[in-house]
Amino acid sequence: MSDTHAQTVRFVRDSMLPQAAPPAGQAGAVRWLRENLFSGWLNTILTVLGLIAVFFLLRGLVPWFAHSVWNANTLTECREIIAQIWGPDARGACFAVVRDRWQQWLFGFYPAHLYWRPVLALVLLFVALAPVLVPGMSRRLMAVSAIYPFLGFWLLWGGSMWLPVVALLGFVIGWVVWRALRGVSPLLAIIAAVIVPVLWWLLAAAPVDRALSSAIPLGIDAVRSDRFGGFVLSLTIGVAAISLSLPLGIALALGRRSDMFLIKTMSVCFIEFIRGVPLITLLFTASLLLNYFLPPGTSFDIILRVIIMVTLFAAAYIAEVIRGGLAALPRGQYEAADALGLNYFQAQRLIVLPQALKISIPGIVSTFIGLFKDTTLVIFVGLLDPLKGITDAVRASMEWKGIYWEPYIFVGTIFFIFCFGMSRYSMYLERRLKRDNR
Known part of the structure; x- marks a missing residue:
C-alpha cells in the first residue's frame, strides 16, 4: 500500500489478520480457575484455606467409608471384621446396622405382614401426583388424585371401608351444593359448599358409617397410630x-x-x-x-x-x-x-x-x-x-x-x-x- 493511500484512507483495512488461538490464560480450565478461584488475593487465600479444610476432612472420611462393613449382626462383630481386615487400629463405618x-x-x-399397604400407598401417591406435576398427562387421572387421600388413609390405617367413603361423600355433597348455587351467588355458593359438608361430617357421617358397617361389613385389618x-x-x-x-x-x-x-x-x-x-x-x-x-x-x-x-x-x-x-x-x-x-x-x-x-x-x-x-x-x-x-x-x-x-x-x-x-x-x-x- 502506497504512503499517499495510507495517509488518505487511514481507517480502511484491505486485509485481515489470520485467526489465532486465544491465550492459554483466557480459555478452558485455566480461565475458569482464574475467574472463580484465583481472581484476587482474597479469593486466592480463601481457596487455599478451603482446599486445606477439604483435605483434612477427606483424610478422615475416605478411610472411614472405605473400611465400611455391610454384613454383620452386631456392632462388636463389625469392629472385629474391621480389625481383622485392615488392622487393629483401623476405623470404619458399620453400615450393617442399616442392612439389619x-x-x-x-x-x-x-406390622411386617402388612408392609404391602404403605408401599402400595406410596406407589399410588406418585400416580395421583402425576397429573398435577407432570405436563401433558391425561386429565382423567385427576379422578385418581381426588380419590387418593381417602384411599391412602384406608390403606394405612385400615378398618372399615365405609369410613373414607362417608368422608368422601361429604365433599361430593359440597360440590353438588356449589354447582346448584353458583348461578345465584358465587360467594353464597362457596359458603354453603363449606358449611354443608362440615354439618354432614359432624352430624350424619358417624351414624351412616355405623349403619353401613353393620349392614355390609367390608374392611381390612386396622393398624393403630402408635x-x-x-x-x-x-x-x-x-x-x-x-x-x-x-x-x-x-x-x-x-x-x-x-x-x-x-x-x-x-x-x-x-x-x-x-x-x-x-x-x-x-x-x-x-x-x-x-x-x-x-x-x-x-x-x-x-x-x-x-x-x-x-x-x-x-x-x-x-x-x-x-x-x-x-x-x-x-x-x-x-x-x-x-x-x-x-x-x-x-x-x-x-x-x-x-x-x-x-x-x-x-x-x-x-x-x-x-x-x-x-x-x-x-x-x-x-x-x-x-x-x-x-x-x-x-x-x-x-x-x-x-x-x-x-x-x-x-x-x-x-x-x-x-x-x-x-x-x-x-x-x-x-x-x-x-x-x-x-
Whole structure:
C-alpha cells in the first residue's frame, strides 16, 4: 500500500489478520480457575484455606467409608471384621446396622405382614401426583388424585371401608351444593359448599358409617397410630400437610388482601398468631390440650391432630409467601381484569393467581422443604420419627448399642433425596413457566 493511500484512507483495512488461538490464560480450565478461584488475593487465600479444610476432612472420611462393613449382626462383630481386615487400629463405618434395621427406619413398628399397604400407598401417591406435576398427562387421572387421600388413609390405617367413603361423600355433597348455587351467588355458593359438608361430617357421617358397617361389613385389618413410625410417619404427615396447607395458604393470602374488614382482620390475626408461636408449642397443644375442647369420650387420632396443627402452621407461612407474589404483580394486571369485565373470582383464577403463584414458587417450595424436615419434631408428642425416635430405638438395642454416625447418615441421606428432589422440581417448574428472556 502506497504512503499517499495510507495517509488518505487511514481507517480502511484491505486485509485481515489470520485467526489465532486465544491465550492459554483466557480459555478452558485455566480461565475458569482464574475467574472463580484465583481472581484476587482474597479469593486466592480463601481457596487455599478451603482446599486445606477439604483435605483434612477427606483424610478422615475416605478411610472411614472405605473400611465400611455391610454384613454383620452386631456392632462388636463389625469392629472385629474391621480389625481383622485392615488392622487393629483401623476405623470404619458399620453400615450393617442399616442392612439389619432398614425396615424399622422405613416402617417403624408397622406390622411386617402388612408392609404391602404403605408401599402400595406410596406407589399410588406418585400416580395421583402425576397429573398435577407432570405436563401433558391425561386429565382423567385427576379422578385418581381426588380419590387418593381417602384411599391412602384406608390403606394405612385400615378398618372399615365405609369410613373414607362417608368422608368422601361429604365433599361430593359440597360440590353438588356449589354447582346448584353458583348461578345465584358465587360467594353464597362457596359458603354453603363449606358449611354443608362440615354439618354432614359432624352430624350424619358417624351414624351412616355405623349403619353401613353393620349392614355390609367390608374392611381390612386396622393398624393403630402408635404402630406408625419412621418414614411412613414422616411421609404421611408431610404429604398431608403440604397438600392441605397450599390451598389454605392461598385462601389466607387472599383474605389478608381483602377489602372486607372482618375477613381481613381474621386472616391477619390467624397468620400473625401462628407465625409468632413455635411449631413445637402447636404440637404440644395438639397432643395435650385439644382433647379438653372436644366432647367427653371423643377419640381424636394423635396423627390427625398433628397433621391439623402442622397444616395450620405451614399455611400461615405460605400465605405470606403468596401475599408477596400478589404484591409483586403490577397494578395493570388488576385493571386489565376489570376492563375485561371479570368478577373477583374469575380475575383471581384466570389472571392474578397464576402469575402470583409463579412468582412465589421458590418461597412455597422452601416452606414445603422446611415442613417436611419439621416432621421430625413429632418425637416431642410421643410419635417415633425416623431421625430421633427410630434411631434411638435402634441404638438402644443390645446388638447396636454404641453406634452413632451411621444411623444419622442413613436418615439424613433419605431426607436429602426427598428435599433435593423437591428443589430440583421447583427449578424445572420455574424454567417451564418462564415467559420472558430476562
